Amino acid sequence: MTYSITVYGLVQGVGFRPYVKRLADSMSLKGTVRNEGGLVRIQLICDNDTLEAFKKRLYLSLPKGAVIEGLETEILPEEDLDGFKIIDSGNERACELPFIPADIATCAECEKELFEPSDRRYLHPFISCAVCGPRYSISGSIPYDRNNTVMRAFKMCPECAREYESVSDRRFYAQTLGCHDCGPQIFLNGEERDALPRLAASLAEGRIAAVKDIGGYHFACDALNDAAVLRLRQIKLRDAKPFAVMFGSLKQIREYAAVSKEEEALLKSSARPIVFLEKIKDLAPSVCGGLPTIGAMLPCNPVQLMFMNNFGNPLVMTSGNISGEPIITDDCAAAQICKENGMDILSHDRSILTPLDDSVARVLCGRPQLIRRARGYVPEPIDVPEMNADDLMAAGGDLKSAFAFARGGRVIVSQHFGDMADEGVRSAYLEGIRHMCSIYSFAPKKIICDLHPSYFSVKEAGKLANDMALEAPETVQHHLAHIMSVAAEHGITGDFTGIAMDGTGFGTDGTIWGGEVFTVSGKRAKRRFHLQYTDIAGGENAARDAALLLKSYLLKAGLLRNDADHALIKSAVANGINTFRTSSMGRLFDAVSAMLGICVCNRYEGECATRLESAALSAKASYPLRFETDFETGEIKFDGLLENIADALCRGVSVNEIALGFHMAVVKMLMDIAVFCGNSRLLVSGGIFMNRIICEELMARCKDSGLELFWNEKVPPGDGGVALGQIAAKAWGVELI
Numbered sequence: 001m002t003y004s005i006t007v008y009g010l011v012q013g014v015g016f017r018p019y020v021k022r023l024a025d026s027m028s029l030k031g032t033v034r035n036e037g038g039l040v041r042i043q044l045i046c047d048n049d050t051l052e053a054f055k056k057r058l059y060l061s062l063p064k065g066a067v068i069e070g071l072e073t074e075i076l077p078e079e080d081l082d083g084f085k086i087i088d089s090g091n092e093r094a095c096e097l098p099f100i101p102a103d104i105a106t107c108a109e110c111e112k113e114l115f116e117p118s119d120r121r122y123l124h125p126f127i128s129c130a131v132c133g134p135r136y137s138i139s140g141s142i143p144y145d146r147n148n149t150v151m152r153a154f155k156m157c158p159e160c161a162r163e164y165e166s167v168s169d170r171r172f173y174a175q176t177l178g179c180h181d182c183g184p185q186i187f188l189n190g191e192e193r194d195a196l197p198r199l200a201a202s203l204a205e206g207r208i209a210a211v212k213d214i215g216g217y218h219f220a221c222d223a224l225n226d227a228a229v230l231r232l233r234q235i236k237l238r239d240a241k242p243f244a245v246m247f248g249s250l251k252q253i254r255e256y257a258a259v260s261k262e263e264e265a266l267l268k269s270s271a272r273p274i275v276f277l278e279k280i281k282d283l284a285p286s287v288c289g290g291l292p293t294i295g296a297m298l299p300c301n302p303v304q305l306m307f308m309n310n311f312g313n314p315l316v317m318t319s320g321n322i323s324g325e326p327i328i329t330d331d332c333a334a335a336q337i338c339k340e341n342g343m344d345i346l347s348h349d350r351s352i353l354t355p356l357d358d359s360v361a362r363v364l365c366g367r368p369q370l371i372r373r374a375r376g377y378v379p380e381p382i383d384v385p386e387m388n389a390d391d392l393m394a395a396g397g398d399l400k401s402a403f404a405f406a407r408g409g410r411v412i413v414s415q416h417f418g419d420m421a422d423e424g425v426r427s428a429y430l431e432g433i434r435h436m437c438s439i440y441s442f443a444p445k446k447i448i449c450d451l452h453p454s455y456f457s458v459k460e461a462g463k464l465a466n467d468m469a470l471e472a473p474e475t476v477q478h479h480l481a482h483i484m485s486v487a488a489e490h491g492i493t494g495d496f497t498g499i500a501m502d503g504t505g506f507g508t509d510g511t512i513w514g515g516e517v518f519t520v521s522g523k524r525a526k527r528r529f530h531l532q533y534t535d536i537a538g539g540e541n542a543a544r545d546a547a548l549l550l551k552s553y554l555l556k557a558g559l560l561r562n563d564a565d566h567a568l569i570k571s572a573v574a575n576g577i578n579t580f581r582t583s584s585m586g587r588l589f590d591a592v593s594a595m596l597g598i599c600v601c602n603r604y605e606g607e608c609a610t611r612l613e614s615a616a617l618s619a620k621a622s623y624p625l626r627f628e629t630d631f632e633t634g635e636i637k638f639d640g641l642l643e644n645i646a647d648a649l650c651r652g653v654s655v656n657e658i659a660l661g662f663h664m665a666v667v668k669m670l671m672d673i674a675v676f677c678g679n680s681r682l683l684v685s686g687g688i689f690m691n692r693i694i695c696e697e698l699m700a701r702c703k704d705s706g707l708e709l710f711w712n713e714k715v716p717p718g719d720g721g722v723a724l725g726q727i728a729a730k731a732w733g734v735e736l737i
Contacts, residue, residue, distance in 0.1 A: 001045070001046065001047060001048065001051075001075060001078070002043065002044070002045050002075070002076040002077065002078055002079045003043070003044045003045075003046070003051050003073055003074070003075060003076065004041060004042070004043055004073070004074050004075075004076050005041070005042040005043075005044065005051075005055065005071055005072070005073050006039060006040075006041055006042075006071065006072040006073075007039060007040040007041075007042065007058075007068060007070075007071055008039050008068070008069045008070045008071070008072075009039075009066070009067040009068045009069035009070070009099060010065065010066055010067040010099040010101060010380075011039065011040045011066055011067075011068065011099065012035055012038060012039075012040070012098075012099065012100070012101060012142070012143055012144040013100070013101030013104075013135045013144040013175070014063050014064070014065040014066040014101055014104075014130070014131055015063040015066070015129075015130030015131045015172075015173070015174070016040055016062075016063060016066050017033050017034070017035065017040065017086050017173055018063075018086070018130055018167065018172040018173045019061075019062070019063050019066070020033045020040070020042055020058070021033060021084060021085075021086055021167055021172075021173075022167060023054070023057060023058065024044070024054070024084040025084055025167065027050070027053070027054060027057075029044055029045070029046055029050070029054065029084055030044070030045040030046075030080075030081045030082070030083060030084055031043045031044040031045055031046075031081060031084050031085075032081065032084070032085050032086070032087045033084075033085075033086055033087070034086065034087045034088065034089050034090060035089040035090070035142075035143030035144065035145060036089065036090040036143065037090070037098050037142060037143060037441075038097070038098015038099050038100060038142055038143070039098060041090070043076065043079075043081075045079065045080070045081055051073070055071060055073075058071075063130065063131050064107070064131045064270075065101070065104060065131060065270060067099070086173060089143040089145050090143075097381060097405060097406075097407045097408075097410045097411075097412050097440055097442070098142060098440070099380075099381060100135070100136055100139065100142060100144065100379050100439065100440075101135040101136065101144065102135060102136050102271065102375070102376050102377055102378060102379065102380050103133075103134045103135050103136055103137050103214050103215065103300075103356070103375055103376055104131065104132045104133060104134075104135060104270045104376075105132065105269075105270045105271070105272040105300040105301070105376070106127070106128070106132050106133070106299075106300065106301055106302055106305060107129060107131055107132035109129065109170065110127045110128060110129055110132055110302070111302075111305060113127060114127050114302055114305060114306070115309070120159070120179060120180075121179055121180070123306060124178075124179055124180050124183065124302065125184075125185075125186045125196075125302045125303045125306060125348070126176070126178055126183045126184045126302060126303075126348075126350065127302045128174065128176040128177070128178075128302075129170055129171050129174050129177075130170065130171060130172065130173060130174040132270075133174075133176040133301075134176060134214045134301075136354055136356070136378065136379055137214050137215045137352055137353060137354045137355075137356050137375070138150045138151065138176075138350070138351070138352070138353055138354075139353065139354070139439065140353055140439070141438065141439055142439060142440075144175060145175060146175040146176075146177075149175060149176070150350055150351040150352075150353060151175060151176055151177075151178070151350075153350075153351070154178055154182055154183055154184060154350075155182060156177060156178065156182050157179060157181045157182035159179065159181075160177050160178060160179055160181075160182055160183075163177065164177050184348050184349050184350035185348060185349055186303065186346060186347070186348045187346070187347050187348065187349075188344060188345070188346050189344055189345060195346060196303075196306050196307060196310045196346075197310055199211075199307070199310070199344060199346055200307075200310035200311040200312075202344050203220065203221060203222050203311055203315070204222065204311070204313075206221075206222065206225050206227060206228045207221070207228070207342075207343070207344055208220070208221045208228060208231060208232050208235065208341070208343045208344070209221070209338075209343055209344040209345065209346055210320050210328075210334045210337065210338050210343055210344070210345045210346070211303070211307065211317075211320075211346045212303075212331070212334070212345075212346060212347045212348050212352075213300075213301060213303060213304065214300070214301055214352070214356065214375060215327065215329075215352060215354070215355055215356025215357065215358075215374070215375045216319070216320055216327035216328055216329045216352060216355045216356065216357070217319075217320025217321075217327065217328045217329070217334045218317045218318060218319065218320050219232060219235070219236065219316075219317075219318050219319070219320050219343075220246075220307075220315050220316060220317050220318075221315065221316050222284075222311075222313050222315065222316075223243075223245050223283045223284055223287050223313060223314040223315055223316045224283060224284050224313050224314065225284055226284035226285055226286050228284075228316075229243070229284045229286040229287055229316055230286050232316060232318070233286065235322075235337075235341045235343070236318065236321070236322055236323050237322055237323050237324075238318075238323040238604075239603045239604075240289045240603040240604060240607065241289060241323075241603070241604035241607070242287065242288045242289040242291055242293075242294075242295060243287050243288075243295070243316045243317075243318045244274045244295040244296075244297060244316070244317055244318055244358065244360075245283060245287060245294055245295065245296055245297070245314050245315065245316055245317065246296075246297050246298070246299060246304065246308065246314065246315045246316075246317040247296055247297070247298060247308075247314050248299070248308035248309065248311075248312070248314075249298070250264060250267065250268070250298065252314065253267070253277070253296050253298075255281060256279065256280065256281045256282075256283060256294060256296075256314070257277035257278060257279055257280055257281075257294045257296055258277060258278045258280055259277060260363060262363040262366055262367075262368070263275055263277060263363050266361055266363060266368050267296065267297070267298050268298065269376075270376065271359055271375070271376025271377055272297060272298055272299070272300035272358075272375075272376055273297065273358065273359035273360060273361040273370075273376060273377075274295045274296065274297045274358050274359065274360045274361070274372075275295070275296055275297065275360075275361055275362060275363075276293050276294070276295055276360070276361075276362040276371070277293060277294050277295075277296050278292065278293060279291075279292050279293055279294045283314060287316060290611075290614075291610065291611075291614055292614055292617060292618075295360065297317070297358065300375075300376070303346075303348070304317075307346075317358075319357050319358070320334060322337075324418065324419060324421075324422050324425075325418075325422055325424045325425065326355060326417065326418060326424050326425050326427075326428040327355050327356070327357050329352040329355045331347050334347070335347075353435070354415070354432075354435060355415075355428060356374045356375035356378065357372065357374040357375065357415065357416055358372075358374060358375055359372055359373055359374045359375055359376050359377050360372035362692075364692065364695055364696070364711075365695070365696060365699050367713060368713060369711070369712065369713050369717070370712075370713065370714060370715060370716055370720075371690065371716050371717075371718070372400070372416045372716060372720060373402070373413065373415065373416060373714075373715055373716060373720055374415040374416045375415075378413070378414060378415040379412050379413075379414075379436070381410045381411060381412050382410070382411045382412075382413060382488065382489065382714055382715070382724060383409055383410050383411075384409050384410075384411060384488045384489075384491060384728060384731075385409065385491035386409070386491065386493060387406075387408075387409045387488070387728065387731045387732060388408055388409065388731065389406035389407055389408060389409070389411070389727060389730075389731040390407075390445055390446070391405075391406070391407050391442070391443065391444050391445040391446070392405070392406045392407075392444060392445070392446050392447075392448060392727055392730060392731065393405055393406075393433075393442075393444035393446070393447045393448070393464075394406070394447075394448045394449070394722075394723040394724070394726035394727045394730075395447065395448065395449040395450070395457040395458065395460065395461040395464075395473070395723065395726075396414075396450075396457055396719065396720075396722050396723035396726070397450055397455065397457060397478065397719035397722040397723075398419065398420040398421070398450075398452075398455045398456055398457050398719070399419055399420075399605070399718070399719045400416060400417075400418065400419070400716065400718050400719040400720040401416075401417045401418065401419070401420050401425065401429055401457060401719070401720075402414045402415065402416055402417060402719075402720045402721075402722075402723050403429070403432070403433055403436075403457075403723050404723035404724055404726070404727050405436065405437075405440065405442050405444070406727045406731065407442075411488070411724055411727050411728075412436070412440070413715055413721075413723055413724055414432050414433075414436060415432070416716075416720055417429045417432065420455070420456035420457055421456070426456055426460070429457075429460070430460065433464070443468070444468065444470070445470070446470065446471070446473075446474065446730070447461050447464060447465045447468075447470060447473040447474075448461075448473060448474050448475070448476055448726045448727065448729075448730050449461035449462075449473045449474075449475055449476075449726070450475065450476070450478055450481070450505075450506065450722070450726075451475045451476070451477050451478060451506045451507075452478070452505070452506035453506075455506075458473070458475075461473040474730060476725070476726045476729045476730065477505070477506075477507070477508055477513075477736050478500075478505030478506060478513070478722065479500035479502075479505050479507075479513055479514075479516045479518070479686065480498075480500075480518065480525055480725070480729060480734070480736050481722045481723075481725030481726045481729060482498075482500040482502070482505075482685035482686050482717075482721070482722060482725055483498030483499075483500050483518055483520070483525075483683050483685055483725065484498075484724075484725035484726075484728040484729045484732075484734060485685060485712060485715055485721040485722065485724040485725030485728065486498070486683040486684070486685050486710050486711060486712055486725075487520075487683060487725075487728055487732075488724050488725065488727070488728035489710075489712060489713060489714050489715065489724070490683075490710050492681060492683065492710065493522075493732065494521075494522065495519075495520065495521045495522075495679050495681075496519075496520050496679050496681040496682070496683055497517065497518070497519050497520075497673075497674055497677040497679040497681070497682050497683070498517070498518040498519075498520060498525075498682075498683045498684075498685070499516070499517050499518075499670060499673075499674070499682065499683070499684045499685075499686075500516045500518070500684075500685050500686045501514060501515050501516070501585040501586070501684075501686045501687075501688035501689065502514050502584070502585070502586050502686035502687040502688060502718070502719075503543065503584055503586030503587060503605075503606075503687060504543070504582070504584060504586070504587075507583075508527075508736060511533060511580070511581040511582060511583065512580055512581065512582040512583070512584060513530065513582070513583050513584070514531070514582060514583055514584025514585055514586050514587065514686075515530055515531030515583045515584060515585035515588070515636065516529070516530050516583070517529035517530065517634075517673050517677070518736075519677050519679065520734060523732065523733045523734050523735060524734075524735065524737050525734055525735065525736045525737065526736070526737055527634075527736065528634050528673075528677060529629065529634040529635075529636055529673050530583045530634060530635065530636065531583040531584070531585055531588065531636045531638065532556075532583065532635050532636060532637050532638065532639075533581050533582065533583050534552060534553055534556045534581070534582060534583075534587075535552060535556070535573040535579050535580075535581050536549060536552045536579060536580050536581070536582055536587065537551070537552050537568075537569050537572040537573055537577075537578065537579050538552070538572075538578065538579075539578040539579070539580065542587075543587070543590075543602065544601060544602045544603075545600075545601060545602075546590040546591065546593060546594035546599065546600050546601060546602060546608045547594050547600040547601070549587060549590055549591050549594065550590075550591045550594040550595055550600075551565055551569045552569060552573065552591075553588065553591040553595075553638075553642060554595075554642065555569050555570060555573065556639065557638070557639040557642040557643060558639070558643075559642060559643060559646055585666075585686075585688050586606075586609065586686075586687055586688060588638060589608065589609040589612055589688070590602065590608040590609065591642075592612060592642075592645065592659075592662050593608035593609065593611060593612040594608065595642070595645060595646075595649075596612070596615070596645070596649070596655045596658055596659060597655065598611050598612055598615050598655065598659065599611040599612065606687060606690075609687075609688075609691070612659050612662070613659075613663070613691050613692070613693055615655060615656045615659040615660075616656065616659040616660040616662070616663050616693055617660075617693065618656045619654065619656035619657045619659060619660035620654075620656075620657070621654075621657050621660070622657060622660040622661045622663075622664045623648055623653055623654075623657040623658045623660070623661035624661060625641050625644055625645065625658070625661040625662055625664070625665040626640070626641060626644075626665050626668065626669070627641055627665055627666075627668075627669040628640055628641075629669060629672060629673060631676055636669060636673075641662075641665060645658055645662070660693075663691070663693045663694055663697070664697065666688075666694060667694055667697045667698050667701065670684075670698060671698070671701050671702075671705065674702075674707060675705060675707075680706070680707060680708060681707070681708045681710065682702060682707050682708065682709050682710070683710045683711070684698070684709065684710070684711050684717075685711065685712055685717050685721065685725075686717060686718070687717065687718045687719075689711055689712075689717045690717055690718065695711065
């Protein structure tokens with residue numbers, strides 16, 4: 001009999017066809033295997049018992065990274081074939097969005113060869129094999145074959161061609177295959193000679209370099225040289241936000257940070273994200289911005305492995321861009337910045353088709369959580385149980401923007417782009433949509449966006465709908481989308497309570513929400529509680545100037561001194577001059593941080609709240625504070641809490657203890673509301689839930705109260721996860737009433 005086996009899952013770019021070939025040869029079977037769209041099609045000539053044995057063995061020793069989601073078998077007309085062969089790929093459209101492999105960190109075997117003097121790829125900066133190396137960042141279309149990637153520009157030498165065609169070689173059918181003679185080359189300031197040793201010497205002298213990696217350029221400098229770090233801050237226009245640091249080994253990381261077994265696994269995973277760790281030893285003072293954590297990462301590709309091996313010290317390794325702009329992938333643009341700022345440039349001649357920042361993650365209550373989803377994770381799909389989306393596209397939000405596509409139960413969330421207020425970010429976002437539509441052969445039937453009429457993502461969604469001759473985009477309220485992103489990740493339907501707390505999101509009443517509690521029952525979502533509204537004077541500047549913001553909160557609480565500031569703020573609020581009304585918990589965190597004198601200005605998003613959390617972590621005790629919740633009107637009042645903080649400050653209570661007391665008051669208020677709402681499942685999302693104190697304390701109290709707590713893990717709790725929630729809300733038909 002002749003059978004066709006269709007294999008669904010992550011089966012391209014992970015050495016799956018060579019694996020099938022070896023298995024078939026070991027069983028002396030005749031047939032073929034090929035890529036089609038995002039799946040693999042196997043043809044076998046055998047009897048039924050052999051077919052079943054082959055399918056069972058197919059699962060036993062899968063290549064690293066491969067995932068089989070399902071098999072479909074059908075009988076074909078009788079055919080006679082000679083042996084078992086890998087044949088040319090097909091271009092059939094998959095019924096669901098296919099798996100496309102994310103970029104995969106250099107495997108242990110390739111790393112060993114990289115530093116083995118007797119190996120022919122010794123110190124080859126682009127060493128890879130069938131199970132590691134760049135994937136999505138270099139792919140122009142599917143299926144994942146060499147001629148569909150930028151590697152088509154590099155003709156294999158006879159020795160590489162022999163490896164590529166040899167079924168016994170671990171580089172059999174490795175699409176990124178190359179060597180010193182035929183692969184990409186690296187250059188320091190345009191010269192190939194001793195590029196990495198010369199760069200190491202330059203960095204040791206305190207210079208700064210732009211380094212071309214898998215998804216774009218990094219800016220690098222010695223993490224122990226504070227003058228170099230400060231100079232890098234000037235170049236990037238980045239005053240205070242902490243820098244990520246690359247370490248040469250896990251042993252070196254442990255010199256500077258505590259690492260749990262879960263954090264170790266995350267650091268060493270094939271995605272190689274930046275991981276937030278507890279700092280135990282300082283680097284240069286300007287690296288971590290005075291915070292008690294380090295964003296640490298290990299090398300993910302051969303250039304970085306060689307780089308770190310040559311240099312020795314930890315390196316600041318931050319996205320190659322000016323702050324707020326997209327990561328640079330263009331060699332000319334990188335060269336211009338380097339020329340203007342006296343920097344070195346380490347480049348190579350392999351193109352980057354898809355810009356990808358480093359992903360950022362942490363371990364929370366023993367589980368990994370993504371903070372920024374990009375290289376190593378994108379475009380890994382998120383499969384949502386019991387969802388049947390009909391080719392939907394979600395535009396996401398404006399901060400930490402990311403869009404998403406969905407077909408059936410599968411959602412593809414794009415990489416992080418950044419703040420859409422920047423023109424370059426908007427251009428990268430639109431190019432990302434175009435590229436992903438092309439690579440997936442995806443044409444949305446409906447576009448979904450945020451409710452905020454001034455969001456760039458909303459405006460672009462409208463233009464896209466018009467260009468594609470679609471109906472006007474449908475909207476999903478920002479905080480409902482946050483909650484639904486958690487529901488989608490965990491496949492939660494039915495009844496649950498959702499808490500979304502962040503800095504800003506347009507509400508259905510025209511105000512700015514940000515401290516919201518919903519109950520969801522089936523397709524009906526209801527806003528049950530919210531932080532009391534406050535009229536904020538100062539417009540958009542108040543989100544940065546926490547000292548100015550604080551005055552509006554003190555006025556609301558009746559605590560603002562009766563002076564010129566009082567009169568000015570009161571007049572602005574009374575007359576609605578450059579003001580906005582908000583229920584934002586994020587803004588309240590900023591105000592409390594300023595009130596305690598911890599941080600009075602957000603030089604980067606969330607700085608005031610982050611420093612407030614750091615102060616709380618240093619407290620020896622918690623000062624008792626509480627919110628007053630009106631369980632009839634749903635208003636969460638903070639007037640008395642601010643009054644108690646003012647009183648504590650007058651009495652000389654420790655600022656750190658007050659900061660911890662504020663965090664505990666937030667958790668107590670959330671628990672009281674969750675218990676009152678009566679659902680056994682509690683879902684939390686939004687920027688506030690990147691706060692470790694709140695999440696860990698909430699988890700502990702939920703266990704004691706018999707509540708099941710869920711948060712974002714696969715997508716960020718911030719706005720990077722909103723697109724997934726927009727998809728889920730529309731696909732499941734959940735509406736805010």
